[in-house]
Amino acid sequence: MPYNIAMVSDFFFPQPGGIESHIYQLSTKLIDQGHKVIVITHAYEGRTGVRYLTNGLKVYHVPFLVMFRSATFPTVFSFFPIFRNIVLREAIEIVHGHGTMSSFTHEAILHARTMGLRAVFTDHSLFGFADAGSILTNKLLKFTLSDVDHVICVSHTCKENTVLRASLDPLMVSVIPNAVVAENFRPLSHPGYTADGTAQALGQNNPIPQQVLGPNDTITIVVISRLFYNKGTDLLIAAIPRIIALHPNVRFIIAGSGPKAIDLEQMLERNVLQDRVEMLGPVRHEEVRDVMVRGHIYLHPSLTEAFGTVIVEAASCGLYVVCTQVGGIPEVLPAHMTVFAKPEEDDLVAATGKAIAALRANKVRTEKFHDQVKMMYSWYDVAQRTERVYDGISGALSEADFYGFDAANASSWSASRGRAGVQSFALIDRLKRYYGCGIWAGKLFCLCVVIDYLLFILLEFVAPRENIDISRNWPKKMVNGEKNGEKNGREPSREMRRDTT
Template identity: 85%
Template sequence: MISDFFFPQPGGVESHIYQLSTKLIDRGHKVIIITHAYSGRTGVRYLTNGLKVYHVPFFVIYRETTFPTVFSFFPIFRNIIIREQIEIVHGHASLSSLCHEAILHARTMGLRTVFTDHSLFGFADVASILTNKLLKFTLSDVDHVICVSHTCKENTVLRASLDPLMVSVIPNAVVAENFRPLGYPNVYQDSSVTSPIDVRPPPPQHLGPHDTITIVVISRLFYNKGTDLLIAAIPRILASHPNVRFIIAGSGPKAIDLEQMLERNVLQDRVELLGPVRHEEVRDVMVRGHIYLHPSLTEAFGTVIVEAASCGLYVVCTRVGGIPEVLPNHMTEFAKPEEDDIVLATGRAIAALRANKIRTERFHELVRSMYSWTDVAERTERVYDGISGVLSEEEFYGYHAPGGWSATRGRAGVQSFALIDRLKRYYGCGIWAGKLFCLCVIIDYLLFVFLEIWSPRANIDIARNWPKKVTAPAVEKLTFETEVPIRKRSNRQREKNWES
């Protein structure tokens, strides 16, 4: 797994990479993560479950994105790949420079590659045009693409001119046990509860006409997250509903504008600003509220609204991007990305809660049944099997793909490693861009040949793998007869190690 965005920075992409990696490790795979160095984190770190993270020291330019150099990352990337005996490189996020460079280098080294897109982009502004051209360069030579929603898939297919057959939709998920409502039994620690069917949600909370309703907002305070809409809507919502207060957590360049609005309207006693919070603290903030407000202007999925619903909050969100695909209608109140409509939608949500029309205490079990990282890992594993040849074309795609085997792609959806075929694919990216992309690939290939001669693979030490867990069925198969020799053998080995 490779991306510029990973812990300790909080966020949806960061959480996605970590949760997916740990579940793949549980399924018997070896997973490492490559990201750039953060303040106080450089070198190799081990996380839970033996997950190894390489923090590569590279210059960061904007929003934790490294400076794109194209080729300077290749030597250390090749060293890590050979040391860890990697077979598949999985990049995340369109704005990650490390991700794009790693996919290019991995294809040059003859490795299978997968790309996951977590964002939506436009087609008209300069930044989107440049990003889309970069994405087209990377995805011209990738084996498979994963998107977190169907809207994200449509956006990515159009931006990178992809065959929809080679794009899968695998949504994000949440760890439901980490986002339990107040009063909900902890079924993972209570041994008396044998199955989720035995769990009964807490009794419904009835709100009176004068009870205080708390609206929670947890978001990065950036323009695309709708912070300007939030700033404009808060005074109007509080003026219309005297028994309503806000809790806002997050940081970003719009935090100053938010503080100025509170000063201007004298709302400090009704709006609590928490600043940045760690991901493990999100649940503690959410359970203090009744409504979660998400005024985003663009969103491919919106994991935070799933976390809010799992905590028993009624969600008010904008109908943009992939958000309408995330939760059922009875758990959400949708609004247009406009100030007036957000105020009206929030008013409807407040009225529905005061009338006790919404059974929010049932939301947790619904979210738990809909979203699971184990399911995401299984579906991602199927993608790996498909591009590696473990699954046949009919098994992977569900039917025989039109065109079948071709000279440039090999099996449908799986790219050929031949340099001439790669150049053909890059050459079709544009009149001028195609020639530039081909030049980059040729230089990358020559650099790879030079590295193979200058630093032979035989001189690179192979890293020892983290010991795998012994599964329950394997433990049950051990009998007393097989257990004793194993114990004796391990004791003799310890004696030999001690003598040496």
């Protein structure tokens, strides 16, 4: 059945990044499946109010103060009036938040549960347990996920991390990886592109040529990343001079911006490497492919990573990937596409040297990577698996089908926990869940929920929902012989039937 879904996060286009791309691609594919999807994010420079993107995806840019790394200032309650207005205007049924560090995500899930809406959270990050920042972040995550219907993680490592951080039942967490639009990340040598990247006709007589590198040919190493500490920029700064000293015919192309950019530039000046390292600064997501196809190796020195979509994009472009063996990265690509290194300077230099030697000896068939990646990842598959989560929390799937346990155990499961994917909206039940979050934190969380509920009652009185105009849906298009919105056996919604009459 079709759903009305609101994707909520501080991180969205025009800012480039993995979360931003994930939200956009997932939303467009869900729209193709017949669902209504909107995105709620904060205002970016030049983008405020309501914008429409491809496929009728509506984006609400809310003008809130941005604090750090595109995250808004957390206010807990001030977002509620705007959020309620948007949700009622769009007749939203499911609120899907993305990103642990997004204030909008945490506040939206709290308000959604107060309004009696289903809520899903997708975690894209890994966090520790020892430092003060991680402890506070984990407690905030525990607050949000105590009253959420289901959690999605982008890798199995991410799932283990989230289950431990938020004390969740593993059955309430699904693993749905990121994906890549392989057609947008074709190598120059792939059929469909000429040497200058322009399109050409496909045909069986146009095979993929094997790239042959001589001993004196220049090898280009590409790095595309936000220049922050957790992305391994310090490790990169230490490794570049050593890699260049060991391999005279190697050059770097670095794209990205961040607070560590000044340290990187100072390293280049100190070692006089401006002619061997090209700094491009920030690039838009649609320009990433054009940067990648200029290289032979993609270097990813991240210190922590839940998935790493960029390395899938690099492999799709025909680059041999050198990456640190941290987080969920080992789950992303098969061994023949990658060279792993410990997150240490010496090991990263050695792994890069190993990749350079393999390319010069023609031991790696990078020209096959694109077609292999295309078979591994699909946003259509991600959308179908996410849709199944929506079916599970809405009751369209039985507990046994959704959670995978024997139907005979369903009664004992419900008696001990309640329906795991369908949390009760009753205020007393919500308070019980929050109260168990800690001796002091539990009481504070309960106070927040009570205030949020009272604010909801006040808004219902001050701004009655019957006075809020319902927004018209974007007209549905007919694709692949669809008739009256029928697709994959799904009945058309009322809006779809009206639009096609």
